[in-house]
Amino acid sequence: MKKIICLALLTFGLTANAQNDLPKSAIEIAPLLIGEKIASLTLKSVDDDDVVLETLFSKKRTILVFYRGGWCPYCNLHLAALGEAEKDLLSLGYQIIAISPDAPKALKATEEKDKVNYILLSDSNGEFAKSVGVAFQAPENYKPLISKGSEGVNSTFLPVPAVFIVNLNGEIEFEHITPNYKNRISNDLLIAVAKSLNK
Numbered sequence: 001m002k003k004i005i006c007l008a009l010l011t012f013g014l015t016a017n018a019q020n021d022l023p024k025s026a027i028e029i030a031p032l033l034i035g036e037k038i039a040s041l042t043l044k045s046v047d048d049d050d051v052v053l054e055t056l057f058s059k060k061r062t063i064l065v066f067y068r069g070g071w072c073p074y075c076n077l078h079l080a081a082l083g084e085a086e087k088d089l090l091s092l093g094y095q096i097i098a099i100s101p102d103a104p105k106a107l108k109a110t111e112e113k114d115k116v117n118y119i120l121l122s123d124s125n126g127e128f129a130k131s132v133g134v135a136f137q138a139p140e141n142y143k144p145l146i147s148k149g150s151e152g153v154n155s156t157f158l159p160v161p162a163v164f165i166v167n168l169n170g171e172i173e174f175e176h177i178t179p180n181y182k183n184r185i186s187n188d189l190l191i192a193v194a195k196s197l198n199k
Contacts, residue, residue: 023136026179031133044122048104065098066159070110085187103151124153
């Protein structure tokens with residue numbers, strides 16, 4: 001009986017530590033740096049299909065966007081703005097991939113609501129956001145929103161809104177990370193950076 005109790009306490013402790021391992025706030029994150037390689041993980045598409053990031057990265061240079069979820073009005077504005085910049089970015093040889101903790105069903109709703117043509121991917125368990133170093137502990141008041149968006153998979157983390165430019169090998173060439181979720185990179189700056197990296 002003692003062994004069972006100890007095992008249960010150990011399991012609980014590991015679960016609690018997984019949450020505690022995350023930075024407590026958006027300003028405490030430690031993201032990957034320019035020149036570092038992003039891990040190739042498998043995420044879910046809007047159609048709930050497996051998508052291997054390495055395969056996507058190998059096709060084109062990538063504008064990789066982390067956003068909080070379709071429930072976030074600032075994220076929706078940013079996604080819509082990216083849609084306006086998409087033509088210019090495509091002409092420069094880039095693709096746009098946006099990732100959030102939302103489940104595929106919620107991604108589909110965002111895709112339709114914001115008229116998104118680029119790729120949306122689901123990282124509901126946060127494995128990818130954590131590997132890039134942009135995940136932090138979600139404040140209590142956000143937990144019902146993120147739990148609903150992820151269909152119950154996530155109630156512990158949020159990604160800091162971030163934009164990375166990634167080359168064909170998955171290496172970071174540029175990053176713009178905004179702990180204040182109300183501030184996002186402008187299209188003008190993003191296009192200017194994309195152009196400069198193309199030279």
